[in-house]
Amino acid sequence: MKTQSQRNYDLSFVREITGGNVLYQSQLINAFVTETNWSMKHLTGGLKQGKYNRIARHAHRMKSTFDLMGIDCLKKDIRLLEDYSKQQKNVDRIPALITRMNGELKTICKSLQNEITINQSQ
Amino acid sequence: MNNTNALSVFLVEDSPTYASALKYDITSNITKNIKVYESGEDCLKNIELNPDVVLLDYSLPGKLNGIGVLQKIKKRTQNTEVIFISGQENLEVAINAMKYGAYDYIVKNETAFIRAKNLIGKIAEHKNLREENKISKVYKMLFFLSWALTILSIIFLGRYMFA
Numbered sequence: 001m002k003t004q005s006q007r008n009y010d011l012s013f014v015r016e017i018t019g020g021n022v023l024y025q026s027q028l029i030n031a032f033v034t035e036t037n038w039s040m041k042h043l044t045g046g047l048k049q050g051k052y053n054r055i056a057r058h059a060h061r062m063k064s065t066f067d068l069m070g071i072d073c074l075k076k077d078i079r080l081l082e083d084y085s086k087q088q089k090n091v092d093r094i095p096a097l098i099t100r101m102n103g104e105l106k107t108i109c110k111s112l113q114n115e116i117t118i119n120q121s122q
Numbered sequence: 123m124n125n126t127n128a129l130s131v132f133l134v135e136d137s138p139t140y141a142s143a144l145k146y147d148i149t150s151n152i153t154k155n156i157k158v159y160e161s162g163e164d165c166l167k168n169i170e171l172n173p174d175v176v177l178l179d180y181s182l183p184g185k186l187n188g189i190g191v192l193q194k195i196k197k198r199t200q201n202t203e204v205i206f207i208s209g210q211e212n213l214e215v216a217i218n219a220m221k222y223g224a225y226d227y228i229v230k231n232e233t234a235f236i237r238a239k240n241l242i243g244k245i246a247e248h249k250n251l252r253e254e255n256k257i258s259k260v261y262k263m264l265f266f267l268s269w270a271l272t273i274l275s276i277i278f279l280g281r282y283m284f285a
Contacts, residue, residue, distance in 0.1 A: 014143070065139045067230070068143055
């Protein structure tokens with residue numbers, strides 16, 4: 001099992017607000033994984049169609065959920081993505097940002113789902 | 123918190139994860155009477171339920187953003203307090219929110235949940251004070267009326283007895 005410093009997320013805040021309610025933590029993680037997959041589809045779809053407003057809208061929404069889940073490694077990227085797509089500046093950097101986020105989020109979602117399995121086995 | 127259990131809260135937030143976490147925190151600490159809406163239009167469809175507090179996100183799906191929803195709520199009633207929540211510090215949005223009658227403005231950062239709970243607590247306190255004030259006005263009125271009636275009866279009785 002990875003230690004907190006090795007993980008690319010931090011569930012301290014989630015644990016704090018749920019007061020150790022493991023069942024609710026699992027529900028929240030599931031909600032995050034579903035929302036993230038859905039948002040990633042919108043980001044890649046928006047990129048393909050050149051619809052930067054769509055990217056900006058979804059990046060904006062994802063930002064607060066990253067903060068909730070303590071995903072600090074993407075904190076800067078998601079803000080840059082929102083800013084670039086909203087202002088339609090540095091648009092050549094947007095594909096790389098989305099690709100990096102997509103890869104990182106797949107790993108994070110997998111690890112989070114493992115947390116649910118661990119929670120359920122306890 | 124000051125008698126917050128009876129308080130009714132609407133949370134208008136399009137991120138299911140963020141909405142779920144904030145709802146859980148408010149339900150655990152403030153009131154169980156909380157309804158979540160994904161868009162401003164959904165919130166407005168149910169506004170006749172007269173919530174005490176609306177926690178309103180700025181960026182919303184649909185035709186109305188948070189400011190538009192705030193204007194419509196305030197046009198309909200002044201009894202519902204609106205706490206604005208935004209994903210970024212935007213001075214223009216904050217100024218507009220306050221201009222159109224928002225109770226306060228919260229940025230979605232690490233202290234957002236604590237601020238939301240504190241503000242809802244304050245609103246509950248103000249609401250209780252207003253209710254107490256109303257009751258005290260009614261008591262004062264009744265006291266005055268009973269005195270007036272007593273004086274009038276004395277006058278009438280006096281006239282009757284000495285007539």
